Amino acid sequence: MSERIESVLQEKRSFSSPEAFKAKARLNDKMAYNRLYRQSLDEPDTFWGNVANELHWFEPWDKVREWHEPFVKWFIGGKTNLAYNCLDRHLNSWRRNKAAIIWEGEPGDQRVLTYQDLHREVSKFANVLKGKDIGQGDRVAIYMPMIPEAAIAMLACARIGATHSVVFGGFSAAALADRINDATAKAVITADGGFRRGSVFPLKPAVDEALEQCETVESVFVVKRGNNDVAMQAGRDHWYHELMDEVPTDCPAEPLDAEHPLFILYTSGSTGKPKGVLHSTGGYQTYTYLTSKYIFDMRDEDVFWCTADVGWITGHSYIVYGPLLNGATQVMYEGVPNYPEPDRFWQLVEKYRVSTFYTAPTAIRAFIKWGDAWPKCCDLSSLRLLGTVGEPINPEAWIWYQQVIGNGNCPIVDTWWQTETGGIMITTLPGVHEAKPGSAGLPFFGVEPAIVDVDGNEQAANDGGYLVIKRPWPSMLRTVYGDDDRYRAQYWSEIPHVYFAGDGARRDEDGYFWIMGRVDDVVNVSGHRLGTMEVESALVSHEAVAEAAVVGRPDEIKGQAIVAFVTLEEGRLGNEDLRKALLQHVSKEIGAIAKPEEIRFADALPKTRSGKIMRRLLRNIAAGEEASGDISTLEDKSVIEQLMQSG
Numbered sequence: 173m174s175e176r177i178e179s180v181l182q183e184k185r186s187f188s189s190p191e192a193f194k195a196k197a198r199l200n201d202k203m204a205y206n207r208l209y210r211q212s213l214d215e216p217d218t219f220w221g222n223v224a225n226e227l228h229w230f231e232p233w234d235k236v237r238e239w240h241e242p243f244v245k246w247f248i249g250g251k252t253n254l255a256y257n258c259l260d261r262h263l264n265s266w267r268r269n270k271a272a273i274i275w276e277g278e279p280g281d282q283r284v285l286t287y288q289d290l291h292r293e294v295s296k297f298a299n300v301l302k303g304k305d306i307g308q309g310d311r312v313a314i315y316m317p318m319i320p321e322a323a324i325a326m327l328a329c330a331r332i333g334a335t336h337s338v339v340f341g342g343f344s345a346a347a348l349a350d351r352i353n354d355a356t357a358k359a360v361i362t363a364d365g366g367f368r369r370g371s372v373f374p375l376k377p378a379v380d381e382a383l384e385q386c387e388t389v390e391s392v393f394v395v396k397r398g399n400n401d402v403a404m405q406a407g408r409d410h411w412y413h414e415l416m417d418e419v420p421t422d423c424p425a426e427p428l429d430a431e432h433p434l435f436i437l438y439t440s441g442s443t444g445k446p447k448g449v450l451h452s453t454g455g456y457q458t459y460t461y462l463t464s465k466y467i468f469d470m471r472d473e474d475v476f477w478c479t480a481d482v483g484w485i486t487g488h489s490y491i492v493y494g495p496l497l498n499g500a501t502q503v504m505y506e507g508v509p510n511y512p513e514p515d516r517f518w519q520l521v522e523k524y525r526v527s528t529f530y531t532a533p534t535a536i537r538a539f540i541k542w543g544d545a546w547p548k549c550c551d552l553s554s555l556r557l558l559g560t561v562g563e564p565i566n567p568e569a570w571i572w573y574q575q576v577i578g579n580g581n582c583p584i585v586d587t588w589w590q591t592e593t594g595g596i597m598i599t600t601l602p603g604v605h606e607a608k609p610g611s612a613g614l615p616f617f618g619v620e621p622a623i624v625d626v627d628g629n630e631q632a633a634n635d636g637g638y639l640v641i642k643r644p645w646p647s648m649l650r651t652v653y654g655d656d657d658r659y660r661a662q663y664w665s666e667i668p669h670v671y672f673a674g675d676g677a678r679r680d681e682d683g684y685f686w687i688m689g690r691v692d693d694v695v696n697v698s699g700h701r702l703g704t705m706e707v708e709s710a711l712v713s714h715e716a717v718a719e720a721a722v723v724g725r726p727d728e729i730k731g732q733a734i735v736a737f738v739t740l741e742e743g744r745l746g747n748e749d750l751r752k753a754l755l756q757h758v759s760k761e762i763g764a765i766a767k768p769e770e771i772r773f774a775d776a777l778p779k780t781r782s783g784k785i786m787r788r789l790l791r792n793i794a795a796g797e798e799a800s801g802d803i804s805t806l807e808d809k810s811v812i813e814q815l816m817q818s819g
């Protein structure tokens with residue numbers, strides 16, 4: 173928290189929305205945005221009360237907000253149900269037979285679920301859960317491939333008031349076990365396996381391995397997808413399709429308190445194990461509903477496609493909840509973008525006439541590398557709006573996205589937000605604001621961000637500092653599951669009386685925010701957030717490793733790549749075999765996404781006299797730069813020389 177943040181990006185271009193888009197956009201003038209934005213800050217109760225009233229409430233709230241720093245409540249006393257708002261609300265209208273999810277599996281199989289179909293499947297699965305004594309107050313882990321049943325599982329939990337905890341299917345058995353245990357989950361919903369890059373990746377065997385370390389799980393529900401062989405433990409494990417045959421289709425949505433815990437989603441921080449970010453119902457539904465409506469200008473005629481996985485917050489808010497709250501039609505895809513060929517995404521856009529496409533900068537950089545010929549072979553003329561999320565986008569990738577994918581016809585919304593924020597916080601509104609490549613843009617309604625120094629003093633225009641949010645918003649995380657102290661320490665203590673996002677940023681003279689990346693020990697690899705601490709603990713748990721320090725270095729495609737500096741126990745040799753064994757070990761402990769790009773063996777790590785590892789120096793060394801800044805506190809200067817030669 174003490175290093176000065178300097179911004180080096182100088183980007184002067186700006187792009188207005190194409191006239192054709194603007195003419196039809198839900199919001200298309202700056203005055204309207206300014207008026208609504210002002211109202212959202214000056215009269216938040218009226219503003220958010222009006223939005224929430226567009227959704228269904230079994231009982232009205234008594235009070236819109238209650239704020240006792242750092243704990244907030246929204247719509248106090250109100251009773252609602254998120255699954256009801258996503259599904260039942262549309263059944264009394266023509267949307268009943270509208271496609272909710274158009275799904276394509278990686279092998280090319282397809283399914284379409286209308287709102288009515290989805291309602292029926294969710295209600296049935298909710299009955300299955302109830303049949304196994306799962307209900308309000310229980311936690312359910314979901315470990316699934318990208319198939320409609322992942323969304324059905326989440327919505328079924330929301331329907332009966334069970335709190336879901338989705339664990340990304342790429343995490344290992346050990347990481348799954350940690351998350352199940354932290355949440356003391358009563359059940360796991362999984363599949364035999366899913367398709368990825370042309371073959372089946374098994375999931376159920378990882379669940380079996382995880383459950384050897386978990387005492388609380390009573391039931392496991394297994395969807396048949398990969399057709400791979402799996403073991404079923406009698407009494408505990410059940411085939412989804414068998415139970416679904418036995419239950420009635422009717423399951424009324426439970427009226428739940430607005431502050432009922434909707435889900436836990438684990439994410440990395442700078443210390444300790446991943447933390448369970450807890451979101452609740454009424455505020456989250458109101459915020460994801462409104463952000464989807466305005467930022468994606470979501471219309472009944474649209475075909476929306478967010479390429480994220482449901483294992484991340486983007487999949488929660490902008491695959492499952494936001495689009496369904498708005499009665500949208502969306503595409504859901506199981507596999508990777510380059511199977512069988514690097515044009516798979518563009519084939520899907522052409523086939524389903526996708527109109528809004530939302531993806532990550534890392535994917536865009538991969539598309540650029542694969543070459544323009546792939547998108548150019550497909551008809552992308554249905555696209556009208558493009559979005560990005562997850563990391564800063566470099567201006568050249570932004571321009572490529574606009575030209576090659578959008579053909580110059582689509583606004584781009586660069587959306588800054590986090591697992592903790594629940595929904596998009598900073599972006600341009602597509603029919604209203606000019607976009608500046610590389611800048612996320614302006615605050616969304618109700619969001620009051622600022623750039624401050626370490627003492628909380630606001631910085632002048634264009635001066636770098638810490639990004640903070642000065643007041644609570646409806647979809648703010650409520651706490652870290654089971655650990656209010658950690659919640660307070662992580663988000664509300666670094667800088668007094670504001671939410672500390674963990675990012676460095678600057679705000680330019682037009683009020684646009686430019687995000688510069690994390691200021692803590694979190695690395696963002698291909699849009700996946702990983703704590704360097706977690707990777708270090710995984711490495712150190714290997715018998716050959718004495719000490720490990722993990723840093724990020726810039727990477728052309730992934731944004732950041734992981735570099736690990738490792739010292740070994742006496743008598744161990746840092747050779748190729750050990751390097752492979754360590755990569756394997758990290759995969760087993762966390763998952764393949766956390767595997768270091770590079771492992772450097774060293775005799776010692778650079779430390780201060782008080783024994784603190786000097787990561788700043790390691791970051792320089794990993795990036796192949798001269799060690800910069802003050803090294804007077806370094807205990808043994810020869811260490812640097814040796815590390816530089818280790819690469």
Ligand code: PRX
Pocket residue numbers: 439485486560561562563564565586587588589590591592612673674675687689690696699700701
């Ligand atoms: O550093 C910021 C970066 O991703 C972090 C949040 O990661 P996660 O909780 O995994 O959520 C990602 C999806 C919402 C942020 O602290 N980040 C996210 N969006 C952007 C971004 N950095 C720059 N520009 C963005 N649009």
